[in-house]
Amino acid sequence: MEHLLVGFQNVLTPVTLFWVTVGVTLGYVLGALPGLGKATGVAVAIPMTFYLQPVAAIALLIGIAKGSAAGSAVSAILLNTPGEPSSAPTALDGYPLARQGKAQKALKMGLFASVIGDFLSTLVLIALAAPLARYALLIGPVELCAILLFSLTFIGGLAGRSMLKGLIAAAFGVFFATIGIETETFIPRMTFGLLELDDGISLIPMAIGMLAISEMVIQAGNARKIDSEAEKIKESASPDDRRVTLAEWRRCLPVIGRGTLIGSVVGILPGLGASVGSFLSYGATQRASKAPEKFGTGMIEGVAAAESADNAVVPASFVPLFALGIPGSVVAAILISALVLHGLTPGPMMFVEQPQMVADLYAAMLCASLILLIVGYTGQRIFAQVIHVPIRLIIPAVLFLCCVGAYMDTNTLFSIYLMLGFALLGFFARKLDFSFVTFLIGFVIGPNLELTFRQSLQILDHDVMRLPAHPIAILFAVLTILTVVWINRSNNRHAAQKTALAGPTTKQSQI
Amino acid sequence: MERADLISGVVLAVFGLMMLAFVIPMQIEQAPEGYVSPRLVPNLAMIVVVGLSALLIVKTLRQTQKPTSLPEIVFSRSEMMALLKISTVFAVALVLFWLGTPLGAGVVLVAGTLIFLGERRPLILTLMPAGLLLAIWVLFYKVLGTAIV
Incomplete structure (x- = not known):
């Protein structure tokens, strides 16, 4: 506690606060641009920190990570184009809200949920990082493999209307994740002799193609309709449509609490990432709602659920980084190099060797949360004006920014080819109702799933009878089976209700 | 539309079988003795795709009278x-x-x-x-x- 108080003294100086504000603002703008997510922002900004003091440097990078996590909701809500895959569920309800003239309401709820999720998750990090180091060691490859399989099945079942299609998409995601040189034997897999594929397919061009470009193509096909709708829809005159009302706060606070909890747990477990957190939270909120069928049509709870979990993942993903030195996310992995550069080596020993530096980092994270609220709230009126721009002007700008984002990944045209290839795949997946989001999640957790699966085979010596020695793994295996049964029954029930409703209409039309 | 589900199920099943029969064996070498095969997970993923695609075909054929999640015209x-x-x-x-x-x-x-x-x-x-x-x-x-x- 003493260290933390001194940490606040170190951070609450004009210079450090200035750099936190620069980081948050830069991150918010980068996050709002499709394809330029927090990982890209932090990676590009690391060279900028060479000339800064360690506290200011780390505060700047933390600010970028937090700002872009919140900023990605802006494009999701206003353009239906998530700045990052983890904001995809935000678009499901945020975009319909914007189309209803409630863009400011959705943006405000997105920001508030982001800040609350982020702030509470930072407190979770502070409270748990050191004590969790002992317990996190209990989660071995067998348990992690079971947890990853459960997450994939859960998301595959929830995303989209058909569990079969969701699981097919997830399997394809895992399959594409295996492309590249295999880490154990160094044997190339499905690279077709292309050196660019040796490191595997990069997530950035793939996600940009599947999420943004394919969506832009569909919007281009419906541009006239969308523009005529946009002309009709004005920013609502009612003040209640521009702010979050007390009744909405009452409905959303438990949702934000649940989202923060889910995001924090997902963040603590290495490898799951923000996309898993936001989708799990969105799915859990939809299931818990009294009106689940209204989700996707402009439910403010959907925005709150997705954004709170998305932003809670970032600080929580530092728990395994600080406790064990294992990055829980892409940002955490990139931040390792910056922390080492500025004299802080992540791992259990840093709590013993550099407690003050750790406390400074915690203080900077808490300050960044509050600065995010100020920057986001001030800038939202400007961002909300995007809704009045005709879609024919937005599409070329988004396509251009997507190309820049994809190209930056490797600085070669190969990234653009990948982006276009996956855009085509995403277009057909969208039209045929195969969940492209499940595909991406499968792709993201695929390497970890494969690694832990292979390690599990070796630990269990290819003998299933040794599984009882891993009760956590058994628990998640059972949960996976139960999830499949539960979602399948639920889908069949919905289909039966549809048939019952469609029956009389069909008969009438036949008559 | 049932037809789109049926066609996509068939296409994916054929794709998966082609991958299992030709592409994976040709594109991934066998591992040295004592290593877990690098073909294991790609093969498993494709087996899942083929199995689920077959289920999708069967489900679509059995549910031709039921309403579908897809609109009448899939590609406008x-x-x-x-x-x-x-x-x-x-x-x-x-x-x-x-x-x-x-x-x-x-x-x-x-x-x-x-x-x-x-x-x-x-x-x-x-x-x-x-x-x-x-x-x-x-x-x-x-x-x-x-x-x-």
């Missing part, structure tokens, strides 16, 4: 035309990039898409590509101090 003409037009713009921009004019590629990408989407105002067609290219140049070359091309 306007969307397919948009796909064709945007693909054309990207093709031209890529050719320009190959020829060593990334600036020209950027201009064609923005202006070409604007024209295909029905924008005819010369001011917009001039200012928008210029503004976007300038903004990217300022952000990367001046603010972040890093070259991207």
Whole structure:
């Protein structure tokens, strides 16, 4: 506690606060641009920190990570184009809200949920990082493999209307994740002799193609309709449509609490990432709602659920980084190099060797949360004006920014080819109702799933009878089976209700 | 639409079988003795795809009377035309990039898409590509101090 108080003294100086504000603002703008997510922002900004003091440097990078996590909701809500895959569920309800003239309401709820999720998750990090180091060691490859399989099945079942299609998409995601040189034997897999594929397919061009470009193509096909709708829809005159009302706060606070909890747990477990957190939270909120069928049509709870979990993942993903030195996310992995550069080596020993530096980092994270609220709230009126721009002007700008984002990944045209290839795949997946989001999640957790699966085979010596020695793994295996049964029954029930409703209409039309 | 589900199920099942029979064995070597086969997970993923695609086909054939999650027309003409037009713009921009004019590629990408989407105002067609290219140049070359091309 003493260290933390001194940490606040170190951070609450004009210079450090200035750099936190620069980081948050830069991150918010980068996050709002499709394809330029927090990982890209932090990676590009690391060279900028060479000339800064360690506290200011780390505060700047933390600010970028937090700002872009919140900023990605802006494009999701206003353009239906998530700045990052983890904001995809935000678009499901945020975009319909914007189309209803409630863009400011959705943006405000997105920001508030982001800040609350982020702030509470930072407190979770502070409270748990050191004590969790002992317990996190209990989660071995067998348990992690079971947890990853459960997450994939859960998301595959929830995303989209058909569990079969969701699981097919997830399997394809895992399959594409295996492309590249295999880490154990160094044997190339499905690279077709292309050196660019040796490191595997990069997530950035793939996600940009599947999420943004394919969506832009569909919007281009419906541009006239969308523009005529946009002309009709004005920013609502009612003040209640521009702010979050007390009744909405009452409905959303438990949702934000649940989202923060889910995001924090997902963040603590290495490898799951923000996309898993936001989708799990969105799915859990939809299931818990009294009106689940209204989700996707402009439910403010959907925005709150997705954004709170998305932003809670970032600080929580530092728990395994600080406790064990294992990055829980892409940002955490990139931040390792910056922390080492500025004299802080992540791992259990840093709590013993550099407690003050750790406390400074915690203080900077808490300050960044509050600065995010100020920057986001001030800038939202400007961002909300995007809704009045005709879609024919937005599409070329988004396509251009997507190309820049994809190209930056490797600085070669190969990234653009990948982006276009996956855009085509995403277009057909969208039209045929195969969940492209499940595909991406499968792709993201695929390497970890494969690694832990292979390690599990070796630990269990290819003998299933040794599984009882891993009760956590058994628990998640059972949960996976139960999830499949539960979602399948639920889908069949919905289909039966549809048939019952469609029956009389069909008969009438036949008559 | 049941037909679209049926066709996609068949296509995916055939794709999965082709991968299992030809592509994976040809593209992934066997591991040395004592290692877990690098083909294991790709094979498992494709077995899951084939199995689930077969289930999708069976389910679609059995539920022809039930309502489907897909709309009557899966691919509308306007969307397919948009796909064709945007693909054309990207093709031209890529050719320009190959020829060593990334600036020209950027201009064609923005202006070409604007024209295909029905924008005819010369001011917009001039200012928008210029503004976007300038903004990217300022952000990367001046603010972040890093070259991207």
